Amino acid sequence: MSYSPILVIADVHGNLEALSAVLNQASGNFEELWVLGDIAGYGPDPNLCLELLRKYEAIMIAGNHDFAACGKLSINNFNFEAKQAIQIHKSILSEESKSFLRNLPEIIVRRSITLAHGNPENPIWGYVIDNISATRVLAAAQSLLTLIGHTHIPALWALSPGAGAEPLRIEYNKEFHYSTTPHLANPGSVGQSRDGISTARYMILHPELKTIIFRSCPWNREATRKKMQKRGYPESLINRMAPK
Ligand SMILES: [Fe+2]
Numbered sequence: 001m002s003y004s005p006i007l008v009i010a011d012v013h014g015n016l017e018a019l020s021a022v023l024n025q026a027s028g029n030f031e032e033l034w035v036l037g038d039i040a041g042y043g044p045d046p047n048l049c050l051e052l053l054r055k056y057e058a059i060m061i062a063g064n065h066d067f068a069a070c071g072k073l074s075i076n077n078f079n080f081e082a083k084q085a086i087q088i089h090k091s092i093l094s095e096e097s098k099s100f101l102r103n104l105p106e107i108i109v110r111r112s113i114t115l116a117h118g119n120p121e122n123p124i125w126g127y128v129i130d131n132i133s134a135t136r137v138l139a140a141a142q143s144l145l146t147l148i149g150h151t152h153i154p155a156l157w158a159l160s161p162g163a164g165a166e167p168l169r170i171e172y173n174k175e176f177h178y179s180t181t182p183h184l185a186n187p188g189s190v191g192q193s194r195d196g197i198s199t200a201r202y203m204i205l206h207p208e209l210k211t212i213i214f215r216s217c218p219w220n221r222e223a224t225r226k227k228m229q230k231r232g233y234p235e236s237l238i239n240r241m242a243p244k
Contacts, residue, residue, distance in 0.1 A: 005029060008187050008203040010036035010117070010149025012053075013065065014043030014089065015191030015241060018200040019052060021219035022190055029204055034110070036149035036187070037063025037117030040070075040093065040101060042085040042241055043191050044227040047097050054100075062104035063117040063150065064124050065089075070098040073124070085237055111207045114143040118150045127151060134165035134184050141182045144210070154188030154201050154214055172216045179210040187214065192241050 007030035012019050033056045040046040046069070053060060065082070067073035069089040078086060093101070106123040108115045118126035119137050128134050128148055137146060138159040157165040159182040168176065178185075188201030199216040206212075221242040228238045 003206055003208050004031040006032045006034055006111075006205040006207065008034045008036065008147060008185075008205050009190045010187050011038040011063070011152050011189035011191055012043075012049050013038055013041045013189070013191035013241070014046035014049055015200075015219075015224060016043070016045035016048050016052070017221070017224045018191045018217075018219040019049050022200050022202050022217050023052070023056070025217045026202065026204065026215070033058040034115060034147070034205075035060040036115055036147055037061050037104075037123075038065045038149060038189075039063070040089050040097075041065025041068070041082065042089075042237060044224065044231055044233070046089055046092065047094050050097050050100060059108065059110060059115075060104055061108055061115050061117060062101065062106055062124065066101045066104060067124060069093055070101040072102050077125070081236060081240065084234060088231075088233065109143065112143055112145075113205075113207065114141070114146045116146070116148055119148055120146060128155070128184065128186070131157070131165050131167060134167070135159075138165050138182045138184055141184070144182055145178050145205075145207075145212075146182070146184045147205075148184065148186050149189070151186060152189035152192060152194040153186065154195070155184075155186040156212070156214075157184045159183070170214050172214050175211045175213055177211055183212075185212055198243055 116123040134157040156168040187203040204213045224242040
């Protein structure tokens with residue numbers, strides 16, 4: 001039996017240094033690349049990130065920042081910092097990038113796995129932040145495995161009959177099996193970590209073996225800081241993406 005592992009990433013947010021570090025670290029360990037939305041928003045290199053992902057022939061879905069940065073979604077529902085980031089991206093994204101983002105699907109089922117940025121019910125804006133929202137998603141799941149992004153926090157839940165979604169403690173480089181009950185997984189963010197750990201996060205998925213491995217990857221924060229400073233980003237956005 002031949003296996004074709006998949007590199008699963010989310011929330012790149014225009015951070016080329018973090019994306020390149022992940023692609024280098026995972027090199028040789030994947031044959032497909034899946035991107036769970038928010039390629040744009042926040043970081044200094046949305047065009048280059050998009051180019052690189054297209055070179056890898058990545059399977060991509062849209063996130064809220066992607067649709068806002070290309071003008072498909074109003075920025076009214078975003079917080080102040082996100083609005084600032086989207087305005088910057090509106091001005092630096094090429095027309096070609098905007099057109100590509102505008103045409104991204106909101107949800108995909110591939111190799112019997114569902115991919116959505118927020119959640120399958122509300123792919124662009126829905127959040128899965130706790131056991132209650134995870135239970136709702138898993139109770140309605142059409143696939144044994146559902147993949148999401150959006151929160152920037154790595155997470156894994158398993159549906160336990162009668163008990164709802166049970167969170168599993170994330171351990172890096174460990175194999176999690178999802179063969180017996182529906183699972184919901186979030187790889188965390190490549191470009192803008194929000195759990196106090198500044199590494200880029202991703203997953204290696206083996207659909208044939210029904211396993212997930214969470215991975216963590218250091219990246220060059222100083223290079224990103226310098227780029228953002230040079231391009232006049234507000235200090236708050238720089239510190240959020242690339243803390244010292
Ligand atoms: Fe995001």
